[in-house]
Amino acid sequence: MGDFTAAHLGERRTLADGRQVTIRPIQPEDEAAERRFFARLSAETRRLRFMKFVRALNEQLVHTFTRVDYDRYMAFVCEATVGGAQEIVGEARYAAEADGESCEFSIVIADEWHKSGIGGLLMNALMRYAKASGFKTMEGMVLRDNRPMVKFVRALGFEIAPLPQEPTLVRVVRRL
Template identity: 40%
Template sequence: MDENASSEAALPFRTTLRDGRRVVLRQIRAQDKAGLLAAFHRLSNDSRYTRFMASMRELPDAMLESATHPVAGREFALVAVAGDGEAATIVGGARYAAGPGSDTCEFAVTVADDWHGVGLAKCLMQSLIGVARAAGYRNMEGFVLASNTSMRGLARKLGFVDTVCPDDGTLHVVTLGLAGVPGPA
């Protein structure tokens, strides 16, 4: 994690990625709808399928509304923004959601195609893990396509256990215990 970020994932913070580009990680805002929609439209068909596990040409209004209005106490979402002012662009995001009373949250992460391979997904996940841990969740899990080897590899590097989904061999469940000691950096 960037030296500007605490172990509790203090947001917002600016970080420099492996290729020298800088982003600000911050909590999502209601006014991010247009930026989030633009980010969705910049994703390749493969990236959309990998993230949503379905072919999607458009982001449904209900999903966009939910994405920009996380339910307090059960959901959290953050975005990575490149540039400043009018030139600011959402280039990635991560979120978790949990059922009422659950000690396990489910994560999702999305990174713009031209930002793959520079450490952005790792930054997003480390921040999300820190926020979930600080919120008192004991476990984090994600459902990842078996073919998404880059996400599964990142999850393993972050300490997640990767198992085949018992109900669907095309999916893997990656799980991380959040209680106790902080995860790997």
């Protein structure tokens, strides 16, 4: 999408409840905030995000999660004031698929921010950016028992398809 920096892509938003948040690309300087964000997630939220139990992010994952190339790999975070400091309260990311036309997304929201509206803000920012970067479709795998996520992506226009070879998952796909 060109030579962009996080400052060019950040936007301040007001949620329906009046809270202020910032949606912006993740940066290498966010490593400590990324660790804190993950540590605040419940065990169930971690399971739903990673499709298995993950106790903590290892250093390699933290490094990978906080580096984007603004093209094939992109991530937006939502920052808000938590306990008097700016903290990450949600993130959405994509990675390009081998075909070059589709990308796979993931999203995770801090438990206390579920149903606040930041999921939609993050996904809309991610989808706009992916489309502007030339991707034609966005897809993901969701645990079938993650009903709130299935409902959420359906509301965003994703189609839901079962995976016969993997009965615990559904594939979600949306044209950009």
